[in-house]
Amino acid sequence: MSERVGHTLVLGTTRVGKTRLAEILIEQDIRRGDGPVIVFDPKSDAGLLTRMYMAAKRMGREDDFYVFHLGFPDISARYNAVGNFARITEVASRISGQLSSEGNSAAFKEFAWRFINIVARALVSLGQRPDYNNILRYVTDIEPLFCEYLEWWLPRNAEQGWVEDINDMTHDAEKQYKSNPRLAKHANARTEALRKYVEQMGVSDPIVLGLLSALRYDRTYFDKLVASLLPLLEKLTTGKIGKLIAPDYFDVNxxxxxxxxxxxIRKRGIVYVGLDAMTDTEVASAVGNSMFSDLVSTSGMIYKHGFQHGMLDGKANAMPKICLHADEFNELMGDEFLPMVNKSGGSGMQITAYTQSRGDIEARLGNAAKARQVEGNFNNLIMLRVKEKDTAELLTNQLPEVEISQKMTVSGASDSSDTENNIDFTSSTQDRISMLRVPMLEPSHVTALPKGQAFCLLDGGHLWKVRFPLPVEDDEEMPENLQALTKEMEKNYHTAEAWWV
Ligand SMILES: Nc1ncnc2c1ncn2[C@@H]1O[C@H](COP(=O)(O)OP(=O)(O)OP(=O)(O)O)[C@@H](O)[C@H]1O
Ligand SMILES: [Mg+2]
Structure with a gap:
């Protein structure tokens, strides 16, 4: 247990028991009940969800059990992926982080970041919580936000008489717009007046300046710049998913x-996050990633102030014990994962990450150096059967060479052809023992492990060979809606095993 804060990496190729192992660890974490248990499951494994529910039930904690599932919005809990942050710039980072940063796209990504940041800052100043919906609305059309913000800002900052001035300017603009509609830059004449007024004022308020610069973009040019951002935001806000990840806090029904x-974290909740990655990878990874970085930012807060900060009778610097399990974690990982594994141990987070191969991590981060850095941050390694030699070497290269003694038997006989002599033949047998240095494990040992068996490198380089039990399925006492859900999940679960059936 004391080693768990050093994070654990579980590697194993498909169908060798990663998720079943996760079930065992998760059930124990729930049983222990000394901290929140958070599970990310991009593949939506029905057995895992059932196990979590049953474990929570056995502990009498059904009420603290939350299911968030993108594939089943009707029974899922809701969660605003961009509504909580320690720094407001996180909103922009979480959304634009999903955009490609290869080649030319990098510049567009930066632009999208800045634009979202302007919107998010204005929203928060207005007392509104950012969510995917209102960000999409104002990225598509910044004008209403500009007007709304200025109507809020001007009474606090403008000189007396600004109302009259702006009314006059609106009249002028209206006249001008009527006489020559082609000169109309904005949908509304009042926008023109507000813009002129603040330009004259020479303001230094960064939000006003940001909004002004956003307003000045030429429409066609601007559309090109956000070309990749809008489809992403639309995917995230369309249909039932939209209501799930951009919840309406005021809908009492x-x-x-x-x-x-x-x-x-405060109530030691048990959370299952199913991401339905098989159906829509992009949405799954956008949501998973944002949830992850939200968790990073929360864990940063905890690191600084403890998790009872601001609570009545809360203890300062009390650290929770957060058990985070990330199945198929290569699907979830983004750049923000690095600081998370790096520092989150200090905030009481113990991450157990499950993935298939080293290559997956590298493919996701797009960079071998970063992948090595992620691997380097896991102190514990559990390796089930893997396919690639490279992955097996992550374990075998950490092991020392060992000295073994090798016994060699030499025996021989030689005939004598000398007829004068009584000796017909001589024979000899020797046992030679020699010392030999060999690697403790060869990659081929790891690539040939049976299902459910693993090598573990724990406790500062202690090697263990283990066999995990296969937990029996139990789902008798699941509530009906969850049973329906797990049935659906089973149907949709794809594996390469028995593909011919
Ligand atoms: N400890 C074990 N002992 C015996 N058999 C096991 C064990 N763990 C898993 N298995 C067998 O392997 C199968 C696949 O296990 P599991 O779903 O955990 O694999 P996985 O690595 O998560 O695969 P995937 O890549 O599909 O997520 C199980 O259905 C079970 O039959
Ligand atoms: Mg699995």
């Missing part, structure tokens, strides 16, 4: 719970 990480 919607009784699906809304959760956020701080609350989960």
């Amino acid at each position: 919607d009784d699906r719970p809304i959760f956020d990480w701080t609350q989960i």
Whole structure:
């Protein structure tokens, strides 16, 4: 247990028991009940969800059990992926982080970041919580936000008489717009007046300046710049998913719970996050990633102030014990994962990450050096059967060479052809023992492990060979809606095993 804060990496090729192992660890974490248990499952494994529910039930904690599932919005809890942040710039980073940064796209990504940041800052100043919906609305058309912000800002900052001045300017603009509609830059004459007024004022308020610069973009040029951002935002806000990840806090008829990480951590909640990556990878990875970075930012807060910061009778610097399990974690990982594994141990987070191969991590991060850095941050390694030699070497290269003694038997006989002599033949047998240095394990040992068996490197380089039990399935006492859900999940679960059936 004391080693768990050093994070654990579980590697194993498909169908060798990663998720079943996760079930065992998760059940124990829930049983121990000394901290929140958060599980990310991009593949939506029905057995895993059932196990978590049953474990929570056995502990009498069904009420603290949350299911968030992109594939089943009707029974899923709701969660605003961009509504909580320690720094406001995180909103922009979480959304634009999903855009490609290869080649030319990098510049567009930076632009999208800045634009979202302008919108997010204005929204927060207006007392509105950013979500995918309102960001999409204002990225498509910044004008209403500009007007709304200035109507809020001007009474606080402008000189007396600004109302009259702006009314006059609006009249002028209206006249001008009527006489020559082609000169109309904005949908509204009042926008023109507000813009002129603040330009004359020579303001230094960064939000006003940001909004002004956003307003000045030429429409066609601007559309090109956000060309990749809009489809992403639209995917995230379309249909039932939109209501799930951009919840309407004021809708009293919607009784699906809304959760956020701080609350989960305080009440030691048990959260299952199913991402339905098989159906829509892009949405799954965008949401998974944002949830992850939200968790990073929350864990940063905890690191600084403890998890009871701001609570009545809260202890300063109390650290929770957060058990985070990330199945198929290469699907979830983004650049923000690095600081998370790096520092989150200090905030009580113990990450157990499950993935198939080293190559997956590298493919996701796009960079071998970064992948090595991620690997380097996991102190514990559990390796089930893997396919690639390279992956097996992650374990075998960490092991020392050992000295073994080798016994060699030499025996021989030689005939004598000398007829004068009584000796017909001589024979000899020797046992030679020699010392030999060999690697403790060869990659081929790892690539030939049976299902459910593993080598573990724990406790500062202690090697263990283990066999995990296969937990029996139990799902008798699942509530009906969850049973329906797991049935659906089983149907949709794809594996390469028995593909011919
Ligand atoms: N400890 C074990 N002992 C015996 N058999 C096992 C064990 N763990 C898993 N298996 C067998 O392997 C199968 C696949 O296990 P599991 O779903 O955990 O694999 P996985 O590595 O998560 O695969 P995937 O890549 O599909 O997620 C199980 O259905 C079970 O039959
Ligand atoms: Mg699995």
